[in-house]
Amino acid sequence: MKKIVCICGSGLGSSFLVEMNVKTVLKELGFNDIEVEHTDLGSAWPGIADIIVCGSDLYDNLKRFGETLPLDNIMDKNELKEKLTAVFQTKGLL
């Protein structure tokens, strides 16, 4: 696991706040070497990251670019932590 990217419509506001949350959660889970970035929908490409995090409204637009983690409440840190933990567990990293 090297990189997580957070994506929203214009890659300015909400994806950036999600990025800050992801960084906090990663720290809590004890991952220090995963790169986290944010960008817009138009800049996504297949293989852009190991995990894409976005609002559930953008899930259909993004799932073709790789493993995508949709959030129902994009600012809910608990939801984010639960879902990230689940992904890490299936990958055998936790």
Added chain:
Amino acid sequence: MDFLASLVQFISDLLSNPKILLGIIVFIGLVAQRKAASEVIRGTLKAVLGFLIIGLGADILVGSLNYFAQLFEYAFNVQGVVPNNEAIVSLALVDYATATAAIMVVGMAANILIARFSNLKFIFLTGHHTLYMAALISVVLTVAGLEGVVLYLIGGMALGLTMVIFPAIAHPTMKKITGNDEIGFGHFSSITYWLSGEVGKLVGKNSKSTEEMNFPKSLSFLRDSSVSISLTMLIMYLIVTIVSGPAYVADVLGVTDNYLIFAFMQSLTFAGGVYIVLAGVRMVISEIVPAFKGWADKIVPGAKPALDCPIVFPYAPNAVLIGFLVSFLGGIAAMAAMLLLKDTNVFGGNVILPGVIPHFFVGATAGVFGNATGGRRGAVVGSFINGVVISFLPLLLMPVLGDLGFASTTFSDADFIGSGIVLGLFATWGKWAVSLLVVVLFSLPFLQAFLSKNKAQ
């Protein structure tokens, strides 16, 4: 002596270069937070680089917009204006970058101050909108005659006010959408969101939610803004080139390409310019927002973060698409009205075209707000009214923007326009009138908190 003189000259050149000045501000901020050297270097360079990229994007946008403006004027005999925040801000930063950077910093401090000592406990975290509002305020107040430190202080106070007042306006409906009181809403078109929510209450009795219906998923490719900008600019460009005819394109504009290919390339050039400006903006704010958030968390622990509009999109994905499409229709209806009435001159010889970004984000959010209070009827009527309002409002803003009022682009979201109009109106009575207005408004939240505290005791 020569060395000293050239050193002084060098320093003054350094400080009068807005991009470098911004870099210095970021540098000081990072050092003050005792960041590691690597982070200080990265943050400072990226802030300067981001500003440079915005300027490069501006050049591209201007090229495409100039052709469009000439074609539109020749075709319809009236000036066409494409509202787009990124375009107008990138132009504003050419002349007003120093004031914008200073006002942004003072404004963020003012936001923290108000949240700390008054009952308006919002911390506005939508960094690009803070930047755009700072640019708007620096243009309007400079045109009003303010300059130097007074401009930065008054402008910063005005910015700080907008960063708490507009989230407060949106908050009642926001609570309804999210179902809690924890997060605020920070996207500068709260005036039309509020309007959409109120209209929803009026028309939406017994109307079912948009989320209880099936809406075609195939339209969701329009959520990609570079696709939707290209598409709408292409349609508008094709219309003006075809009406103007190949002869005008070849002889007057001096284009050697086929005129339809020219239209295609220019519309994509516009989309490319917006994309580049956005990349620059992203770079600038990604160094500023975490610092701002860090300070705010420390100084105002219980504050509500006011967040960007896509925060509400997952609550009502159907309302998002309905809001976009219906708001866009409202924009087209408004444009048709302006075109029909162009000879009566009631609209000052301008036609506002439906800009896709504003209808997209603002229209979508208006749809969600309308749906929250009035179901699908609320979403449809609310976002239509939103589309009409954000089309007519810029006509009132353009006169107070000085030379930028004649650019063929302008601010697109209602709170920028509303703030600009109010400040510009007071500015017509002199720079002291507008300064007094800002100072009085700024003291009100503190006064209110003071009085309510006394009452409680």
